[in-house]
Amino acid sequence: MITWLQGEIVKNKQWCPALYSLTIKAPPLAFKAGQFVMVGLDIEGSTIARPYSLINTPDAPLLEVHFNTVKDGKLSPHLARLTPGDKIQIANRASGLLTLDETPDTPHLWLFATGTGIGPFIAILNTAKPWQRYEKIVLCYSVKTHEGLAYHANFKALQSRYNEQFYYLPFVTREHAPDTIHDRITTYLDNGKLEHHVGLKLSAETSHVMLCGNSNMLTDVTTLLEDKGLRRHSRREPGQIATEKYY
Ligand SMILES: Cc1cc2nc3c(=O)[nH]c(=O)nc-3n(C[C@H](O)[C@H](O)[C@H](O)COP(=O)(O)OP(=O)(O)OC[C@H]3O[C@@H](n4cnc5c(N)ncnc54)[C@H](O)[C@@H]3O)c2cc1C
Secondary structure, three states: OOOOEEEEEEEEEEEHHHHEEEEEEEOOOOOOOOOOEEEEEEEOEEEEEEEEEEOOOOOOEEEEEEEOOOOOOOOOHHHOOOOOOOOOEEOOOOOOOOOOOOOOOOEEEEEEEHHHHHHHHHHHHHOOOHHHHEEEEEEEEEOOOHHHHHOOOHHHHHHHHHHHHHHEEEEEEEOOOOOOOOOOHHHHOOOOHHHHHOOOOOOOOOEEEEEEEEHHHHHHHHHHHHHOOOOEOOOOOOEHHHEEEEO
């Protein structure tokens, strides 16, 4: 049984058709960067709720979620229509294992996201922890069109701040866009271009990999990583590949 916190919309930012971020004022909620929370709305007499990653850092005063609308979806089109002052429900407990304290110590952290699957990595990379812990961090952020690279400016700022510690690779698959890679993450990984680009090897000895997004990307990248000797990570059986599937 979910206990709900009553939240209020502070801002609804539309990045491009079907892509949004909501900023929400809510009572304090303890969570770790990378976790998700159930978000709900009362629709026609019942509460419809779905999980969404919290993209703000745990010490930020407001909550933030980043989402795309799903055609005929039960919740996401309603979230897109919210305006400041509207009420929204937030579960009082966050969950999820795509967090740094579930991650073994390695020199290199590799992050792969498609679309709104960037959520957990926005929260993680905006905290101090990963920069204190990893020698190198590689972020591959893949979207269909350039305007879908919603948090590009945030990552460019981190790149300026952390220089050679951070490799930020934006991928745009359906159009050519300046300073982005026009390829699929899986192709770039499979043909060796990714490792060549950053000058690092993806290996079980040096790497921990986090994947977030749609199941096709998760399955394909996991297969390619397994070919390199990396294994799925769990608390019971430590490995190098941690995933969170959105759909
Ligand atoms: C742990 C977890 C965290 C999540 N975090 C986020 C997040 O931060 N941002 C976010 O946008 N979504 C996130 N999702 C997906 C989200 O919970 C909803 O499934 C999504 O918003 C659709 O809800 P809906 O009620 O509108 O669609 P529904 O009425 O539930 O329709 C479901 C259909 O939409 C498909 N679907 C679900 N998500 C997507 C999508 N993103 N794009 C295309 N098709 C989709 C499903 O496969 C299914 O066919 C997360 C899911 C999980 C399991």
